[in-house]
Amino acid sequence: MGMTRNIRVRTGLFGLLGGSLLLTGCMGPTYGTDKTAGEQLIDDLGNAVMIQPENKDAKKVRYQPRGGLVVPRDKTALANPQQSVASKDNPEWLENPEDMRERLRAEADENANDPRYRSPLASQNTTARQMSTAEQTQAYREARRLQMGAYSDQRRYLSDPPTEYRRIPEEAQADLGEPEKQKERRRKKEARAAKQGGSSWWPF
Numbered sequence: 001m002g003m004t005r006n007i008r009v010r011t012g013l014f015g016l017l018g019g020s021l022l023l024t025g026c027m028g029p030t031y032g033t034d035k036t037a038g039e040q041l042i043d044d045l046g047n048a049v050m051i052q053p054e055n056k057d058a059k060k061v062r063y064q065p066r067g068g069l070v071v072p073r074d075k076t077a078l079a080n081p082q083q084s085v086a087s088k089d090n091p092e093w094l095e096n097p098e099d100m101r102e103r104l105r106a107e108a109d110e111n112a113n114d115p116r117y118r119s120p121l122a123s124q125n126t127t128a129r130q131m132s133t134a135e136q137t138q139a140y141r142e143a144r145r146l147q148m149g150a151y152s153d154q155r156r157y158l159s160d161p162p163t164e165y166r167r168i169p170e171e172a173q174a175d176l177g178e179p180e181k182q183k184e185r186r187r188k189k190e191a192r193a194a195k196q197g198g199s200s201w202w203p204f
Helices: 002-027 037-049 056-060 097-110 133-148 170-174 180-198
Strands: none
Touching: none
């Protein structure tokens, strides 16, 4: 009698638990899938308990055997593997500036007594010939003009405005106004006339 009662109680509890889970699954969100959170939880628990879940799609897959390796007939004519080119032993490997400077310094020390040797370090920032005074003046003026930004032929820096914005309009070039010499001459003439005109009524 007690055993039957315990079985009925346990069955009732499992029924209530299953009904609550089913009700929660029906009312819960699906998060964009066709199953609610409760249904997905039950499926996950069932798959965890099952030793080998049933997968009908996996049974339909037919795997083809992998083909064998293609072996050449003459194995003696095979080419040797290529050596790695990413090493300093490669003659085309780029030399960094520090190593190049050290190499040129060592080369200059070895050829210190050779009058025909000229180190690339000495002639790196110099020209082959001596510039004249006029050329030096022109180079200085050009460098000064570039430093002050007094150029409009092309853009040399990213901060420079476009060249079409730096050109003077044609109507402005045609009418440049009164020259400064004429302005100065006119101002002096007006000042002299004002001084002479004021002396007539000045008592002293």
